[in-house]
Amino acid sequence: MASNLFVWIEQEDGQADAVAWQAMAAARNIAGDLGGSLNAVVFGDGVGDVARQAVQVGADRVYVSDDPSLGRYRVEPYAKLLSRILETEPPSLILMGASTAGLELSAYVSALTGAGLAPDCTDLRVEGGQLVAVRPALVGNLVSTVTFKGTGHRFLSVRRNIFQPADPDESRTGEVIEVAAVLAEDEIPTRVESVETSDGAVSLTEANIIVSGGRGVGGPEGFQPVRELADALGGALGASRAAVDAGWIPYAHQVGQTGKTVQPDLYIACGISGAIQHLAGMKNARVIVAINKDADVPLYQYAHYGIAGDLFSYLPAIAEEVKKRLGR
Amino acid sequence: MNIIALVKQTPDTAQLSASMDGLRLSAEGGPRIVNPWDEYTLETAIQAREEHGGKVTALCLGPPEAADALKTALAMGVDEAILVSDPAMADSDSLTSARILVAAIRKIGRFDLIVGGRAAIDGNTAATAVQVAALLGVPLISYVADIGSLDPEHRTISAVRLLEKARETVTSRLPALITVVKEINEPRYPSLIGIRKAARASIPVWGCNDLELDASTVGAGASGVDWKTELPTTREANVEMIDGGPEDAARTLVDRLMEEKVI
Ligand SMILES: Cc1cc2nc3c(=O)[nH]c(=O)nc-3n(C[C@H](O)[C@H](O)[C@H](O)COP(=O)(O)OP(=O)(O)OC[C@H]3O[C@@H](n4cnc5c(N)ncnc54)[C@H](O)[C@@H]3O)c2cc1C
Ligand SMILES: Nc1ncnc2c1ncn2[C@@H]1O[C@H](COP(=O)(O)O)[C@@H](O)[C@H]1O
Numbered sequence: 283m284a285s286n287l288f289v290w291i292e293q294e295d296g297q298a299d300a301v302a303w304q305a306m307a308a309a310r311n312i313a314g315d316l317g318g319s320l321n322a323v324v325f326g327d328g329v330g331d332v333a334r335q336a337v338q339v340g341a342d343r344v345y346v347s348d349d350p351s352l353g354r355y356r357v358e359p360y361a362k363l364l365s366r367i368l369e370t371e372p373p374s375l376i377l378m379g380a381s382t383a384g385l386e387l388s389a390y391v392s393a394l395t396g397a398g399l400a401p402d403c404t405d406l407r408v409e410g411g412q413l414v415a416v417r418p419a420l421v422g423n424l425v426s427t428v429t430f431k432g433t434g435h436r437f438l439s440v441r442r443n444i445f446q447p448a449d450p451d452e453s454r455t456g457e458v459i460e461v462a463a464v465l466a467e468d469e470i471p472t473r474v475e476s477v478e479t480s481d482g483a484v485s486l487t488e489a490n491i492i493v494s495g496g497r498g499v500g501g502p503e504g505f506q507p508v509r510e511l512a513d514a515l516g517g518a519l520g521a522s523r524a525a526v527d528a529g530w531i532p533y534a535h536q537v538g539q540t541g542k543t544v545q546p547d548l549y550i551a552c553g554i555s556g557a558i559q560h561l562a563g564m565k566n567a568r569v570i571v572a573i574n575k576d577a578d579v580p581l582y583q584y585a586h587y588g589i590a591g592d593l594f595s596y597l598p599a600i601a602e603e604v605k606k607r608l609g610r
Numbered sequence: 611m612n613i614i615a616l617v618k619q620t621p622d623t624a625q626l627s628a629s630m631d632g633l634r635l636s637a638e639g640g641p642r643i644v645n646p647w648d649e650y651t652l653e654t655a656i657q658a659r660e661e662h663g664g665k666v667t668a669l670c671l672g673p674p675e676a677a678d679a680l681k682t683a684l685a686m687g688v689d690e691a692i693l694v695s696d697p698a699m700a701d702s703d704s705l706t707s708a709r710i711l712v713a714a715i716r717k718i719g720r721f722d723l724i725v726g727g728r729a730a731i732d733g734n735t736a737a738t739a740v741q742v743a744a745l746l747g748v749p750l751i752s753y754v755a756d757i758g759s760l761d762p763e764h765r766t767i768s769a770v771r772l773l774e775k776a777r778e779t780v781t782s783r784l785p786a787l788i789t790v791v792k793e794i795n796e797p798r799y800p801s802l803i804g805i806r807k808a809a810r811a812s813i814p815v816w817g818c819n820d821l822e823l824d825a826s827t828v829g830a831g832a833s834g835v836d837w838k839t840e841l842p843t844t845r846e847a848n849v850e851m852i853d854g855g856p857e858d859a860a861r862t863l864v865d866r867l868m869e870e871k872v873i
Contacts, residue, residue, distance in 0.1 A: 294775075382752075382773050385736045389744075390743070392741070393705055393744035398833070399735070399835065401735050401736060402736075419732065421731055421734065423626060423632030424839045424841065425841070426733075427838045429836050436834070472749055472780050472782045473781050474778055474780055478778075490872075491873065515873060533793060540646060540792060547872040568872060586848075587850050587851075587863060588850070589852050591859070600859075600863060603861055603864045604873070
């Protein structure tokens with residue numbers, strides 16, 4: 283049975299989140315096999331450009347709701363609106379990025395519509411007309427293969443930085459369907475009083491390059507060479523829990539089971555042993571480099587390149603070399 | 611204030627080792643703990659009661675041995691604990707679990723605040739508590755890193771949400787459901803007196819009959835998804851160790867990273 287696909291395009295201030303285009307790419311990969319149309323859903327205040335971009339990366343149709351009450355993402359108005367759109371649709375597959383908002387919205391609407399849900403997927407395929415979603419479980423120590431049952435809608439979200447977004451094709455055209463907001467402002471139970479955006483630092487979960495420090499950096503000052511290499515590479519700064527617990531660096535930087543799960547192109551671990559809980563957050567990075575004065579730590583099991591030496595002598599040399607070669 | 615804390619029991623990943631892989635750990639009888647994220651759930655609920663009075667009820671859906679997680683909750687200081695358990699409920703997906711939890715919450719009756727965790731480390735769906743809010747139709751504030759104010763009299767709550775790119779302060783009316791993240795507090799250890807009290811406490815167990823749920827509406831059969839789990843394919847270690855002093859090693863490493871096209 284053909285199944286239409288809907289992709290929620292997460293945006294903020296008229297700027298789409300990169301994970302939305304990754305979700306769009308994931309949908310596009312399977313749309314052919316599922317044999318349905320590819321639709322985008324864009325909610326916000328002043329999102330005409332985002333809707334046009336959605337067409338350029340493959341949407342045949344874009345459902346747009348442009349309303350001040352939708353300016354900043356809130357789960358209730360977004361969820362009610364999405365389920366209203368889906369009400370009149372035949373059973374469809376709804377995809378989004380597994381961001382904080384996407385995980386929440388997909389769960390909420392799946393409850394409103396009684397639909398099955400596969401969150402945070404790392405692979406999608408169609409086998410014999412059946413959608414199969416792959417997702418890590420037990421913090422990366424198990425892999426779970428999910429199939430959907432029944433005949434209703436199906437929801438899934440895709441993990442960041444797994445699916446390669448398509449290049450926009452400016453000549454593509456698509457239909458734009460305007461939808462009215464479902465809840466009036468005074469029917470929305472939550473109010474956003476203030477928003478404090480994190481400083482200019484690259485967010486860990488979106489970074490293509492992460493340089494992390496662990497207990498081996500020895501103290502708060504020990505993060506200096508780690509930070510300098512991250513800056514030289516234009517990457518983000520990560521940390522092991524040991525370094526966070528010691529109070530050397532804020533929790534926001536923690537990678538691992540009780541921190542962030544990241545999947546950058548390059549992960550450089552400095553003075554980190556590679557405990558299972560740290561690996562859980564980073565072992566799927568495309569290229570892993572371990573710098574550790576011990577030549578036999580568990581991280582080498584996963585690393586592609588290793589340097590057995592003192593991070594304080596190697597990191598500055600690497601940062602220098604990077605600046606020289608990349609002209610920074 | 612009447613507070614409900616949603617607590618799951620999960621495998622204890624600290625016990626993972628060369629001889630204890632994810633499958634062995636998850637198998638029946640494996641080592642179990644309170645879902646690490648729900649320690650923050652419990653601490654949040656207990657602190658709210660300490661400040662505003664009232665009662666905390668810990669609610670857990672799981673197999674009979676999940677009563678141990680509720681013992682921990684009691685030892686930490688919750689007032690009551692209820693285990694929802696029925697063989698028919700085994701392998702419920704997150705939405706079916708949420709439906710069961712909602713039936714139990716309705717049976718508990720009045721509540722001002724429900725607290726859940728960001729996710730459970732086993733299924734890691736980060737969905738169940740969100741779905742409970744959706745099904746109950748109560749306001750949801752997720753990823754809470756700080757409760758600015760909780761005012762049972764004026765029936766309002768203000769909380770700071772920790773998002774990927776921002777901290778967002780949100781207000782809502784009560785009753786509401788919040789999910790909390792690690793930043794919110796430092797979970798307490800159970801006290802000795804608490805542990806003794808918990809050992810004596812009897813924990814009611816509610817099954818399908820108690821919740822007036824038809825067995826066909828719960829468990830794997832009623833779920834929207836099926837899943838199989840296996841061990842991830844481990845990759846052969848094939849690390850290339852880069853030798854030499856800092857300058858030489860730096861040059862070689864940067865060469866490799868450029869060849870890999872990651873920088
Ligand atoms: C429930 C639970 C959840 C957890 N969650 C997380 C999590 O989310 N993230 C996480 O990271 N951990 C987590 N942990 C902790 C984890 O088990 C490890 O304790 C932690 O990752 C170790 O951090 P580390 O590698 O920095 O420290 P260590 O294991 O102490 O390693 C430090 C390394 O630095 C090297 N070193 C020292 N000096 C130098 C130098 N000058 N130059 C080069 N190398 C040097 C040493 O050889 C050593 O290998 C969790 C644990 C539990 C029980
Ligand atoms: N079986 C359960 N019993 C009680 N609460 C649960 C259960 N499953 C999930 N929860 C709650 O929902 C949160 C998210 O869990 P999950 O959707 O499983 O990742 C947990 O932190 C708990 O607060």
